[in-house]
Structure formats: C-alpha cells, structure tokens
Amino acid sequence: MNAGNLYRRVFKPARDASGVEWPAGRAFHAFRHFAASIQHHHGKTPRQLCDWLGHDDPAFTIRTYVGEAEEGLGDPSFLDELIPVTLGTA
Secondary structure, three states: OOHHHHHHHHHHHHHHHHOOOOOOOOHHHHHHHHHHHHHHHOOOOHHHHHHHHOOOOHHHHHHHHHHHHHOOOOOHHHHHHHOOOOOOOO
C-alpha cells in the first residue's frame, strides 16, 4: 500500500466529504492515531499494530498511537452511527 496513493484516492475524498475541520497538515496523522486506536480496541496485538504502522518498537506504537484511547474515549461503536458505510462503492 502506498501512503500517497491512499491519501489521494481514499483519505482526501473522505475527509472532504465529511465536512469535518481537520488540523492543517495533520489530518492523515490524526487518521493514523484513530485507526491504530480502533484496531487496538478490537484486539490487535502491539506487534500487529507496530508492523501495520511501519514501526520498529511495539512499545513506541502503544505509547504514541493507543494512549488516547486508554484515556477514556469510550467504545468506538458510536462511529457506526456517524459514518454510514455503503458497500460496493469506491
């Protein structure tokens, strides 16, 4: 997976369609934090997250990417209501 391709073809259109204000120059990084936290919440191991994000150290990944979720953000199931999923469209 090429990060530039993912950003250009998937993330940027989704971000623009959402109407959400994203921090300038930090939107994709915010997405990485969010995605890693969700994956951790659903049982991915620190090693799996580390490899998925391209890191060398699982402890760094947990400290950096998962910490916010451990601070009481709650269950991510609320996203099911916020983000409608339409299968078969890309």
